[in-house]
Amino acid sequence: xxxxxxxxxxxxxxxxxxxxxxxxxxxxxxxxxxxxxxxxxxxxxxxxxxxxxxxxxxxxxxxxxxxxxxxxxxxxxxxxxxxxxxxxxxxxxxxxxxxxxxxxxxxxxxxxxxxxxxxxxxxxxxxxxxxxxxxxxxxxxxxxxxxxxxxxxxxxxxxxxxxxxxxxxxxxxxxxxxxxxxxxxxxxxxxxxxxxxxxxxxxxxxxxxxxxxxxxxxxxxxxxxxxxxxxxxxxxxxxxxxxxx
Amino acid sequence: xxxxxxxxxxxxxxxxxxxxxxxxxxxxxxxxxxxxxxxxxxxxxxxxxxxxxxxxxxxxxxxxxxxxxxxxxxxxxxxxxxxxxxxxxxxxxxxxxxxxxxxxxxxxxxxxxxxxxxxxxxxxxxxxxxxxxxxxxxxxxxxxxxxxxxxxxxxxxxxxxxxxxxxxxxxxxxxxxxxxxxxxxxxxxxxxxxxxxxxxxxxxxxxxxxxxxxxxxxxxxxxxxxxxxxxxxxxxxxxxxxxxxxxxxxxxxxxxxxxxxxxxxxxxxxxxxxxxxxxxxxxxxxxxxxxxxxxxxxxxxxxxxxxxxxxxxxxxxxxxxxxxxxxxxxxxxxxxxxxxxxxxxxxxxxxxxxxxxxxxxxxxxxxxxxxxxxxxxxxxxxxxxxxxxxxxxxxxxxxxxxxxxxxxxxxxxxxxxxxxxxxxxxxxxxxxxxxxxxxxxxxxxxxxxxxxxxxxxxxxxxxxxxxxxxxxxxxxxxxxxxxxxxxxxxxxxxxxxxxx
Ligand code: SF4
Ligand code: SF4
Numbered sequence: 237x238x239x240x241x242x243x244x245x246x247x248x249x250x251x252x253x254x255x256x257x258x259x260x261x262x263x264x265x266x267x268x269x270x271x272x273x274x275x276x277x278x279x280x281x282x283x284x285x286x287x288x289x290x291x292x293x294x295x296x297x298x299x300x301x302x303x304x305x306x307x308x309x310x311x312x313x314x315x316x317x318x319x320x321x322x323x324x325x326x327x328x329x330x331x332x333x334x335x336x337x338x339x340x341x342x343x344x345x346x347x348x349x350x351x352x353x354x355x356x357x358x359x360x361x362x363x364x365x366x367x368x369x370x371x372x373x374x375x376x377x378x379x380x381x382x383x384x385x386x387x388x389x390x391x392x393x394x395x396x397x398x399x400x401x402x403x404x405x406x407x408x409x410x411x412x413x414x415x416x417x418x419x420x421x422x423x424x425x426x427x428x429x430x431x432x433x434x435x436x437x438x439x440x441x442x443x444x445x446x447x448x449x450x451x452x453x454x455x456x457x458x459x460x461x462x463x464x465x466x467x468x469x470x471x472x473x474x475x476x477x478x479x480x481x
Numbered sequence: 482x483x484x485x486x487x488x489x490x491x492x493x494x495x496x497x498x499x500x501x502x503x504x505x506x507x508x509x510x511x512x513x514x515x516x517x518x519x520x521x522x523x524x525x526x527x528x529x530x531x532x533x534x535x536x537x538x539x540x541x542x543x544x545x546x547x548x549x550x551x552x553x554x555x556x557x558x559x560x561x562x563x564x565x566x567x568x569x570x571x572x573x574x575x576x577x578x579x580x581x582x583x584x585x586x587x588x589x590x591x592x593x594x595x596x597x598x599x600x601x602x603x604x605x606x607x608x609x610x611x612x613x614x615x616x617x618x619x620x621x622x623x624x625x626x627x628x629x630x631x632x633x634x635x636x637x638x639x640x641x642x643x644x645x646x647x648x649x650x651x652x653x654x655x656x657x658x659x660x661x662x663x664x665x666x667x668x669x670x671x672x673x674x675x676x677x678x679x680x681x682x683x684x685x686x687x688x689x690x691x692x693x694x695x696x697x698x699x700x701x702x703x704x705x706x707x708x709x710x711x712x713x714x715x716x717x718x719x720x721x722x723x724x725x726x727x728x729x730x731x732x733x734x735x736x737x738x739x740x741x742x743x744x745x746x747x748x749x750x751x752x753x754x755x756x757x758x759x760x761x762x763x764x765x766x767x768x769x770x771x772x773x774x775x776x777x778x779x780x781x782x783x784x785x786x787x788x789x790x791x792x793x794x795x796x797x798x799x800x801x802x803x804x805x806x807x808x809x810x811x812x813x814x815x816x817x818x819x820x821x822x823x824x825x826x827x828x829x830x831x832x833x834x835x836x837x838x839x840x841x842x843x844x845x846x847x848x849x850x851x852x853x854x855x856x857x858x859x860x861x862x863x864x865x866x867x868x869x870x871x872x873x874x875x876x877x878x879x880x881x882x883x884x885x886x887x888x889x890x891x892x893x894x895x896x897x898x899x900x901x902x903x904x905x906x907x908x909x910x911x912x913x914x915x916x917x918x919x920x921x922x923x924x925x926x927x928x929x930x931x932x933x934x935x936x937x938x939x940x941x942x943x944x945x946x947x948x949x950x951x952x953x954x955x956x957x958x959x960x961x962x963x964x965x966x967x968x969x970x971x972x973x974x975x976x977x978x979x980x981x
Binding site: 246247254273274278293294298299312313319332336338355357358359379382408409472 | 566567569570571572573574575703704707708709712735736748749750752753754756758762763772773775776777779780781782825
């Protein structure tokens, strides 16, 4: 099914998407998207939504199952509090990618703004994964409580560092992998920076393979053969010692 | 050397029958048995009165520990104790419950009017009194049409509403801060009373699903337990920006309190800290708030009201106006006496505003801007009685939320030790041997009784005011007078002084 979103208000567009999902349609193409918010928000079915253009904020918020392919760039807070599903962005995304997500995957080919993967969590068999092909802004993985965040630094502006400042502040769970080197003084002091081991490599292999498949990159090994750093919290209780009882 | 001494002195009189029940009842470990008699560790007593209430021989008395500090109005006993505690530990002082400092209680400085001669009062025993209230966005005007048969039909599309049979609802208290039994009690009472309870920010225990039409689920900065099922298992959704007991700060449930069950509703691994950041990191402005409100409306297909809860702070009127313009259907204002399971004491006692002032200012601001109908106002934070409820409604609230008052009905003695997780009354604890002390059926009855009693009193006062529905009292400040208040207070509250 195809929807032409030119000049359409988000409410009407999303009404149409929800109607289509309700009717059992499994694949929806939306063309001429320009700033419409909330595409895929609150959908709990396993459908595929292909977005052509530039969608607005909160794409895929609270979603629980769909696959959203964005052939363009995204605005802010994509995958907000998402529970399951997949978002694939072929260009860049704005700030706060994947806020508080609990499951599912977000793959972004290009770069992202501030606060990527803030407060993402893992729960039981759910483990959110975010992969950034380009560079990430400040506050990457802030308050991170679980899940996996990968920044590859392959794409994006040459002059930008792979990751900005204040990396992993308040992190108390999960793992961040960064391909390349970072300025250690920008990493929160209660987070350890380690070399990756065999287990990390095998986890990364699967993730990178899926990332490459999403974007038609044929040689995952060229990505994997590079140096990766692993960031992990030293404590799961960063704020345990601050109170007088 | 120990710089701190006990706060309370526990005495067991000669009436003691040595049944040793107090040893079991005191969860703070004050009592032990030395082989012959009860031994007492005064230092641990928090004055929760559990032991005294349970002692079959009425043998227990609890007194303030009789060391006399040299009287000093600057360096009070509380300040001295706090300094010593901080010198011992180097930590922020935690506390529970609401602000207990002697700031003026403005409810007690407002008097309600009554009818005499010139307009007749109404007898609630004989005449119907309407306490029904709807929370949600109201239309600017109503439009009707006559269909072919001549019947009048409403053409205005109404936004979703919550129907309440009493203007009293239950305030957000999370599973984690309170026990599952407390949630079950409030859910049952809400159903029985035709009102709503609020999950707080700790997710929705599965056991509450049968009551979902009487439940408001909260979305706070930690987003704990928030998924599609959560958003669809409720009467309304509330975005929690702040709470009166700790405006402007986040919260954190320490890992040791994240048990298996708590972990399930919060959807985080057991034993990890549950951290609620101070702001929502997708909300840095009113525009961002609008974005989240509509994300929730989109996710629930515009079927449920979306509320926003803010703490009463200095600029509350302008903030509330922004919140309403952002699209909130209900705005909850929580005054600085609102309770908490845990808050740094310095914030609880020194930040925010009394609800009386915040409520009056918000109602006035929204009216001035012509947007009062766009959202219902819920006032909370230290509502103690039906008189407070009435005064709040006259100041402009659509409904009030009670938390502490409901817990007191369940046995809470305001010892302020909720953050220890040792509540001897089984309220703010997850220890099975303590939570068992609250019987769900009996508790639901007690809370239902409390609100029913208030309903009766509210009807009584409405009758005395000569009005027969709560709607007619809303924002009717003409029926209030201030006593013992200076001009500035009267102006802020928008009421006349007694005698005028
Ligand atoms: S039960 Fe409460 S009041 Fe009694 S001794 Fe223990 S802490 Fe004190
Ligand atoms: S809930 Fe329990 S711990 Fe908290 S103040 Fe009441 S009695 Fe004390």
